[in-house]
Each structure stands twice: as structure tokens, then as C-alpha cells.
Amino acid sequence: MKFFVDTADTKDIADLAxxxxxxxxxxNPSLIAKAGRPFADVIQEICEIVPGPVSAEVVATDYEGMITEGRKLAKIADNVAVKLPLTWDGLKACRTLSGDGTQVNVTLCFSANQALLAAKAGATxxxxxxxRLDDINIDGMELIADIRQIYDNYLFDTEILAASIRxxxxxxxxxxxxxxxxxxxxxxxxSLANHPLTDKGLEIFxxxxQKAGIKV
Known part of the structure; x- marks a missing residue:
């Protein structure tokens, strides 16, 4: 499984990298706003730190606006993945930008049918x-399993990116x-590295x- 970090804090990104x-x-726009710096500058710096995909989200909600913004974002760096909302205009924009050779991350997915549409639109x-599904008492893991089965059934290349992980x-x-x-x-x-028994074992070792006077 690949790990992406969900933040626009370049210090945290550099540390993890x-x-x-x-x-x-x-x-996303909320994370960029917290950075308190120009949008393009933050994305460019992140792309220089991490060679893998860096999702940068459009703010337009119409097809033409998404295409204009998406192409502008894609010019920042080769590893930008344009982030589009899962709306009908977003799916149309996904098809166009994917056709340009741009990586696309279709976001705000809450159903298997939406995921099927995104794959057909060529989403990366x-x-x-x-x-957010957990918040309304719906099992988010069941959704991931459903998408996995559908994508495997039809050999879609779209990668399932589990988001809103807490x-x-x-x-x-x-x-x-x-x-x-x-x-x-x-x-x-x-936190993935944390376990109380690891801490306890290290403390004992x-x-x-120290009692045995061991030095390396």
C-alpha cells in the first residue's frame, strides 16, 4: 500500500519524506489556506520535496473552469495530480484532463457507483x-471493498485512494x-509505529x- 500524507505543511512533508x-x-483548499502562502508556491515546493503524485484541487465547479484551472495546475510540475470533485462536470473534466496525459484524483466519493463512473472517466x-461515512454510521470499509471488487472485475487501472482517514x-x-x-x-x-509493548520491551532492554554495563 502506498502512503500519501494529507497536508500542505512543507516542514511535515519534508520530515516524512x-x-x-x-x-x-x-x-485541498482548506489545507492550503492554513499554510498562509500563495497556492501555486505551496504546490511547487511540495512537488520539489516529493517526487510522487501531489494532488492540487481546483476551486471551479463548472467544466470550463475546471479545465482552465486544471491545466494551469498541471503546468506547475510534472507530478501534479489535478483534484476534481465527483460531479458530472468533474467527471467530464476528468475525461478531458486524463486525455491530456494529466494525473487526476477524483475526490468526494461516497458510493461504488460514483467510483465506477470515475474509473470510466479515466481517473488516476x-x-x-x-x-465522513463513519460520521453518518455507514461502513467506509465496505465501500472500499465494493470498489475493489468492481475495479478487479473490469480491470480498471484507477487506484483506490482511501481518504478522510483518522x-x-x-x-x-x-x-x-x-x-x-x-x-x-x-x-x-x-502513530503507525506506536505500540505499548514495543515501548515496554525497549525500556526493559x-x-x-545498563545493569550489565553493555556498550556498543
Whole structure:
């Protein structure tokens, strides 16, 4: 499974990139707003830090506007993935931009039928929002499993990008359900390494080493 980090904080991105644990980045207008810097500048810097796909979202809601903004975003760097909403105009824009050779991430997916449409439109990534489904008592993992089966049935190349991930358990369940990618905040990525028994075991080993006078 690929790991994308969901943030526009270039310091956090650079820190995680050094670990070799991230394969790409997702952003959205809310995350960019928190950065407090010009949109294009932030995206360009992120693309220089991470060689993998960097999702940059349009703000237009009509087809022509999405195409204009999408092509402008694609010129920032070769690894930009234009992020489009799962609307009818968004699907049309996905078909056009994909035809240009641009990576496209279709976002705000909440049903298997929507995911099927995105794949037919040529999306590089489809982003089902797990956490937001959980908020309304719908099993987001069932959605990922349904999309996985449909895509496998018809050999679609579109990658399932599990989004709105809020916990380490979401990551595990997404991997079990067959997601190709999980995008998550920096804190969730770092939490994957945590386990109380690891901490306890290290504490015991270090205490024993000190008692025995072991030095390396």
C-alpha cells in the first residue's frame, strides 16, 4: 500500500519524506489556506520535496473552469495530480484532463457507483472518504471493498485512494479491504509505529543493558 500524507505543511512533508515512508501528497483548499502562502508556491515546493503524485484541487465547479484551472495546475510540475470533485462536470473534466496525459484524483466519493463512473472517466485515483461515512454510521470499509471488487472485475487501472482517514485502525482496515493508497495526516502516519509493548520491551532492554554495563 502506498502512503500519501494529507497536508500542505512543507516542514511535515519534508520530515516524512526523509523517512522514505511517503509516496505522495494530497492537499485541498482548506489545507492550503492554513499554510498562509500563495497556492501555486505551496504546490511547487511540495512537488520539489516529493517526487510522487501531489494532488492540487481546483476551486471551479463548472467544466470550463475546471479545465482552465486544471491545466494551469498541471503546468506547475510534472507530478501534479489535478483534484476534481465527483460531479458530472468533474467527471467530464476528468475525461478531458486524463486525455491530456494529466494525473487526476477524483475526490468526494461516497458510493461504488460514483467510483465506477470515475474509473470510466479515466481517473488516476478515486478518493472514497472513509471518516465522513463513519460520521453518518455507514461502513467506509465496505465501500472500499465494493470498489475493489468492481475495479478487479473490469480491470480498471484507477487506484483506490482511501481518504478522510483518522486513525491507525482506518489504515489497517483500508489495507485489508484492498485500497491501493491511504492518505492521512502526519500524526496518523507516525502513530503507525506506536505500540505499548514495543515501548515496554525497549525500556526493559535498555535497563538490562545498563545493569550489565553493555556498550556498543
Amino acid at each position: 526523509e523517512s522514505g515512508m511517503i509516496d505522495g501528497v494530497t492537499t 485515483f478515486i478518493s472514497p472518504f472513509i471518516g 486513525s491507525a485502525n482506518h489504515v489497517k482496515l483500508s489495507a485489508l479491504a484492498g485500497a491501493d493508497v491511504a492518505t492521512m495526516p502526519p500524526g496518523v502516519i507516525k 535498555l535497563a538490562d543493558a
